[in-house]
Amino acid sequence: MILRFRGRDGTFRIDLPADATISDVVQQLSLRIPSAQPSTFTFSDAPNRPGQLATEVLSKTVSDLGLKHGDLLFLAYDSAGTGDAATDTPDATNASARPAGPAAVSLSDLDKKLLAIDGRIKRPRDPKFCKHAANGMCEYCSPLEPWDPAYIEEHKIKHLSFHTYLRQLQHQQHSEVGSTVTKFLSQPFYGVKKPCPNKHAPWPNGICSKCQPSAITLQQQQFRMVDHVEFASPSIINRFLDSWRSSGLQRFGYMFGTLKPYTDVPLGIKAVVEVIYEPPQRDESDGLQLTLPWDDEDRINHIASECGLVPLGAIFTDLTDAGNGDGSVICRRHANSYFLSSLEVCFAAEMQRRHRLKIPFAENDEFSSRYVTCVISGNTKGEIEVSAYQASAAAESMLDVDLIEPSTDPGQMLVKLPQSGSDRYVPDIFYRKVNKYGVGEQHSAKPAFPVEYLIVTLSHGFPSEPQPVFSGPGAFPVENRGYIGETADTASVKKAVLNNALNVSSVSDFHLLCYIQSMNILDEEGFKLLVEFATTHEENVGLKLESNASWQTFVMILESS
Amino acid sequence: MFNLHAFHNPNQKFHDYFRCYPISMMAGPSRESLNYGGKIILPPSALDRLSRLNITYPMLFELKNEFSGKITYSGVLEFIAEEGRVYLPNWMLRSLGLGSGELIVIESATLMQGSFLKIQPQSTDFLDISDPKAVLENSLRNFSTLTVDDIFEISYNDHIYAIKVLEVRPESDSHSISVVETDIEVDFAPPVGYVEPTPASSVSAAASRSITPAINTPGAMAATIGYNDMLASASQSSLSSFQGQGQRLSGRSRSVIPSPAHTDAKPATTTAHLQADSPPLPLNLSYGTFFFGFPLIPLPPETDNDDAPEQSEPQLFAGVGQSLRASRKRKESGGQSRRVRQHSADAIEVD
DSSP states (O other): OEEEEEETTEEEEEEOOTTOBHHHHHHHHHHHOTTBOGGGOEEESSTTSOOEEGGGGTTSBTGGGTOOTTOEEEEEOOBTTOOOOOOSSHHHHHHHHSOOSSOSSOOOHHHHHHHHSOOOBOOOOOTTTOOSOTTOOOTTTSOBOTTOHHHHHHTTOOSEEHHHHHHHHHHHHTOOTTTSOOOOBOOOOOSOOSSOTTOOOOTTSOOOTTTSOOOEEEOOOSEESOOEEEESOHHHHHHHHHHHHHHOOOOEEEEEEEEEEETTSTTEEEEEEEEEEOOSEEEETTEEEEOSSOTTHHHHHHHHHHTTOEEEEEEEEEOOBOSSSSSOBOOOOSTTSOSSOHHHHHHHHHHHHHTEEEOTTBGGGEEEEOOEEEEEEEOTTSOEEEEEEEEOHHHHHHHHTTOEEEBSSTTEEEEOOOOTTOOOOOOOEEEEEEOTTSOEEEEEOSSEEEGGGGEEEEEEEOOSSOOOSOOSOOOSOOTTBGGGTBOOOHHHHHHHHSSSSOOHHHHOOHHHHHHHHHHTOSOHHHHHHHHHHHHHOOHHHHHHHHHOHHHHHHHHHHHHO | OOOHHHHHOTTOOOEEEEEEEEGGGSSSSOOGGGGGSSEEEOOHHHHHHHHHSOOOSSOEEEEEOTTTOOEEEEEEEEOOSOTTEEEEOHHHHHHHTOOTTEEEEEEEEOOOBOOEEEEEESSGGGGGOSOHHHHHHHHGGGOSEEETTOEEEEEETTEEEEEEEEEEESOOTTOEEEOTTOOOEEEEOOOTTOOOOHHHHHHHHHHHHHHOHHHHSOOHHHHHHTHHHHHHHHHHHHHOOSOOOOOOTTOOOOOSOSOHHHHHTOOOOOGGGOOTTSOOOBOOOOTTEEEOOOOOOOOOOOHHHHHHHHHHSOOTTOOOOOOSSOOHHHHHHOHHHHHHHHHTHHHHHOO
C-alpha cells in the first residue's frame, strides 16, 4: 500500500507492506527528508490540527491506526539542528520562526525632540509675488521643506542635517514618521550576499547577479550625522594642548559630552564636548600609538555616563612649530595636500563602526554613527585650529567588508585588491570628478582614489557664553601624562579638594572625578553624590555630600595623608 | 695694384653722406637676418670709390649722427643699395638715434683687433641658453666691430637677445674693436633684472632645518613604522619597471647579479625630498596608530599674489568693441545714449 505524507518540504509517497509498523514509516521518511529530526515527526489527518507524535506509536502497525492505501497524512517536524521543541503543524513552526514584530530599539530623546519639530523653513510675505492679504499664504510664502533643492542651492548647503535627510527619505517614501515605523534607512552593504536567493553554492564557489554587489560609485555624502562640534569652553582645548606645548609630542584624546539640537542649521545636531579624556598612549613628534587594549575604557565610560555624558568622538593634534618664535605652526593640512589622511579616515570609520547609531528606521536598527573625529593642526595662517570630520557611511561599509586600506600617500585611499585564496569579492569602484573642462567624468577607483570621497566636514566652534559642565580651575593633573611630569596622587587630590571649604569649583573636574573613583575610598552612593554635585553645581547636593559618611571618611583620609 | 692717386694720398679717407634706412626697406626678398649682425649695405658707387682709396682691410666704417654726435662702427656686407642710401640693422639705427631717411655720415675707419670684451645680456632669458659660448661664437661672425655702449641683437632659437657692450680692450679713443679674425676673451656681467638667489635661500633653509627638525628629518614614528623604506621601495618599484633577467642561448647562467648599483646607491631618504608622485603603497599600521610625518606639501601661494603677474603681462587685444548701434545694455546704463535712441529710434533699431 502507498501512504502520502505532506510536509513543509513537499509531499512524499511511501510504499509499505500492509503489516508495516510506524517505525518503518519513520525510517523511510527520514531517508526521504534528511534535514528532519525523526524524533519530532508528528502526523495528523488534517492541516493545522495538533497531531500524534510518531515516537509514541512506533510499535503500532499502519493498519492498527486505520490507515488505508492512498491516505494523505499531514507531517510536521523540526529541522535537524534547531533545538526547539516539536511543534504541531508546519504553519505553527513558521509562525514561531518569524522575528519579533515590534522594533527592538527606541528613539533617543534627541531624535524624539527633533522629530517633533516641524522643521520647515518659514518665509516672509514676498513683496514681489504675494498678492494676498497679510494673514494669507500662497506658494511664494508657504514654508519650505528643509531639504528643498532650491533652498539648498541658494544657501550653498553642502551637507543636509541627518533629520533633514530623514524627512527627505520619508517624503520620497510617502510614509509618516512616528505613526508607522518603516525601515527606510539602510546602511550600504558592499559584500556578497550569503546565502544567495538563487540557491546556488555560496561565494566563493558560485556567484550570480543577485548576490554579487553592484558597482560602487563614490560621491560626497549628501548628509552628515552631526552638523557642529562645540567645545563647551576654550579651556578644554587649551588643557589638551598643554601636553603638546610642554613636550612637542602629539596627543590623542577621547571626547565626552552631550548631543543637542543645533539651531543654526535646519534640524541640526551639535556635539557639545565637555571633557577630553586622554587614554594611555605612546606619543612621538610625528605620530602616536594608543596602548590597546585600554583597560580603563569601561570604567571611564561608566563615570562619563554617570555625569550624563556620552562618547562623542576622538581628537588628536598634528602640530609642528614653524620656528618663527611667535607660536605659529606649520600648515600641513590644506586644499593641496589633505585634510584627513587615509590612515585617519580608516581610524574614524572603525570608531564609527564601534559606535553605531541605534535608530528604528534603519534595517538592523543601526545606521552610520554620530562619532566625530577632530584634528588640531595649523591653518593656512599658521594658527592652531580645530577641524572636525566624520567618515561617510560608505567608508564604514567599505571597511565592513575590508575593501579599503590606508596608503603611504595621505590623500589617497587604496582599494584592497583580493589576494589569491581569500574569499573577498571586490566590486568595481568608481568616483566622479569634474575635470579641467568643467565636465564630470568617471574614474576607476583602483588602485587608489582621493580620500575626500569618504569624509564629511563638520563645523566647529565655541559658545559665546561658555557654561561648561565641569567648571573647575582645571589644575588637577590630567591622566596618563606621566611623561611630562604630570602625575596625579593623593597630595594633588588633597590640594584640589581640601584647599578651602568644599565648593563646586574645587571638585568640578572630570579628571579629578576619575582619579577619586580609582582610589576606591568613596562608596557608590558617595561617588554618585560627588558626581551630581560636580555636574549640577547645586548647593543642597553639596550639603548632602558633606554629610555623607563615606565622603567624611574620604576627607579624613586625605587630611591624615 | 696700387692706384697712383691713392699712393700719393695715403691718409685719404672715404667720407660721404647717405640717407639711412632699415634693412627691412631694402628691395628684393626680405633679409631679416641682417638685423642681427653688425654689417651695413652700401651703394655700388661707394665700392668704386673705396677701391680707389688706400684703406685698410677689412673695410670698417665709422657711422655718425651729426646732429646728436652719436658714433658707432660697422663692417660692410654688400654694395647693392640704391645710390645715396645705406641700409642699417635696427639696433644700429636705435643706438645712433636715427630714423628712416635721415642723414648719416660714413667714414672709413681703422680699428685695433680686440683682445677682451665684457658684455651684459639685457634680460635673464640669456641664462636659459645652455651653451652661450657656441651661440656667441656663431652669432658674432655676423659682426665686424663692437663698440662700447652699443646694444646689439642676436637671434638664437627664434628668440632675440639684446646684449650691451660694457668694455672692450685694447682701449682706444674710438671705444671700439674689430672682431674679425681674432680671439677674444669674453666676460659677462649679470643680466639686467637678475637677482642673486642662492645665498638668501640657503640661509633660510639652514635656519628652518635647524629649528624644525620634524619637517625635514624623519621622526621617531616614521622610524618605527619604516615609512621611509616603504616610500623608497615605492619609488624604486616605479623606477625599475623593466626588471627581470637576461637569458643566454648557450645555457650558461649569468654571473652578474643585476642592478647592484640600485641597492648600493640607495638614496638617503628623508621625508623632505620624498616624491609625492610615487605610487601609494599600503600603510598597514595596527589599529590606534597615528602617523603625521607625511611629506610636507607647501601651501599654495595666496590668491592675492596670483593676480599681480597676470596684470603685469602685456594685454594683447585688450581693446573694446564699439557698436554704431547703441546696444540695449548700454542704453539702460547711460542716460546720454538713451537720448540718442529717442532721437532716431527707428533708424537705429533696424539691424
